[in-house]
Amino acid sequence: xxxxxxxxxxxxxxxxxxxxxxxxxxxxxxxxxxELLKQWxxxxxxxxxxxELDVRPGGSILFVMRDPDGNEYPNRGVYLDVVPNQxxxxxxxxxxxWLPSEKPFMTxxxxxxxxxxxxxxxxxxxHWTVEDREAHEKMGFHExxxxxxxxxxxxxxxx
Amino acid sequence: xxxxxxxxxxxxxxxxxxxxxxxxxxxxxxxxxxELLKQWxxxxxxxxxxxELDVRPGGSILFVMRDPDGNEYPNRGVYLDVVPNQxxxxxxxxxxxWLPSEKPFMTxxxxxxxxxxxxxxxxxxxHWTVEDREAHEKMGFHExxxxxxxxxxxxxxxx
Numbered sequence: 001x002x003x004x005x006x007x008x009x010x011x012x013x014x015x016x017x018x019x020x021x022x023x024x025x026x027x028x029x030x031x032x033x034x035e036l037l038k039q040w041x042x043x044x045x046x047x048x049x050x051x052e053l054d055v056r057p058g059g060s061i062l063f064v065m066r067d068p069d070g071n072e073y074p075n076r077g078v079y080l081d082v083v084p085n086q087x088x089x090x091x092x093x094x095x096x097x098w099l100p101s102e103k104p105f106m107t108x109x110x111x112x113x114x115x116x117x118x119x120x121x122x123x124x125x126x127h128w129t130v131e132d133r134e135a136h137e138k139m140g141f142h143e144x145x146x147x148x149x150x151x152x153x154x155x156x157x158x159x
Numbered sequence: 160x161x162x163x164x165x166x167x168x169x170x171x172x173x174x175x176x177x178x179x180x181x182x183x184x185x186x187x188x189x190x191x192x193x194e195l196l197k198q199w200x201x202x203x204x205x206x207x208x209x210x211e212l213d214v215r216p217g218g219s220i221l222f223v224m225r226d227p228d229g230n231e232y233p234n235r236g237v238y239l240d241v242v243p244n245q246x247x248x249x250x251x252x253x254x255x256x257w258l259p260s261e262k263p264f265m266t267x268x269x270x271x272x273x274x275x276x277x278x279x280x281x282x283x284x285x286h287w288t289v290e291d292r293e294a295h296e297k298m299g300f301h302e303x304x305x306x307x308x309x310x311x312x313x314x315x316x317x318x
Contacts, residue, residue, distance in 0.1 A: 057217075089256075097239070097240065104287060
């Protein structure tokens with residue numbers, strides 16, 4: 001048979017990783033409990049006033065972000081994989097199980113691993129095209145997700 | 160909050176349904192056992208000489224189709240949902256869990272339901288764009304999937 005070629009995802013991927021001084025369980029809670037997610041998920045002064053999470057494979061995600069002028073931006077997605085305290089995989093390719101969205105932009109793989117008494121937190125954004133990866137980088141992926149990771153770390157340390 | 164508008168999937172969807180004189184269990188087997196899938200999955204004289212199926216959510220799919228001239232066409236995908244004897248959901252948006260493919264073309268939702276001692280077999284193809292749905296229709300969705308459904312029915316009746 002023909003051996004299919006698989007293009008590596010590397011040129012379509014963005015990654016952020018941090019060593020956070022909080023247990024995996026606290027980080028997982030901050031990612032999966034709406035009242036906690038609201039507290040860190042948007043880079044301030046943006047906020048996340050409304051969050052609905054059905055945390056299971058195929059479960060729906062809705063979060064609404066609000067800019068400093070009060071404009072709101074709803075985002076829908078679906079969980080692809082959920083391993084408590086270890087891994088979450090989400091995508092915006094579906095608005096619910098399994099309705100294709102208007103635009104499959106990215107899949108996020110977030111992992112929580114023990115490392116020297118702290119937690120290695122890694123968030124990967126995988127895109128379908130190099131153009132989307134570049135656009136996401138220009139939109140400020142590293143700054144935005146970095147600021148959110150700081151907000152997440154601060155919250156996880158006190159819950 | 161803003162109420163997000165959801166575009167109905169109807170204009171991006173193709174559907175084929177048949178009442179098949181075989182039990183749900185036989186149809187599910189024909190869909191999930193590689194040696195059975197090979198016998199019906201391509202509209203003859205096309206064939207499906209190579210099939211690998213990891214039948215679980217997140218599991219990989221590989222099938223290679225061969226045209227009458229011997230050219231082979233590998234296809235990769237992933238299972239999104241598996242409910243034995245009831246439902247299978249697959250997509251080509253990922254080549255494995257959870258690596259974005261080169262082109263998210265469609266998600267297939269296949270259901271098996273009891274109906275008057277037979278099985279209502281329904282295969283839905285949901286696309287990300289209207290253009291892809293139209294292209295799929297022009298590629299011969301109804302004829303191709305229809306011929307395959309006939310081949311599937313013939314196989315399921317004798318296993």
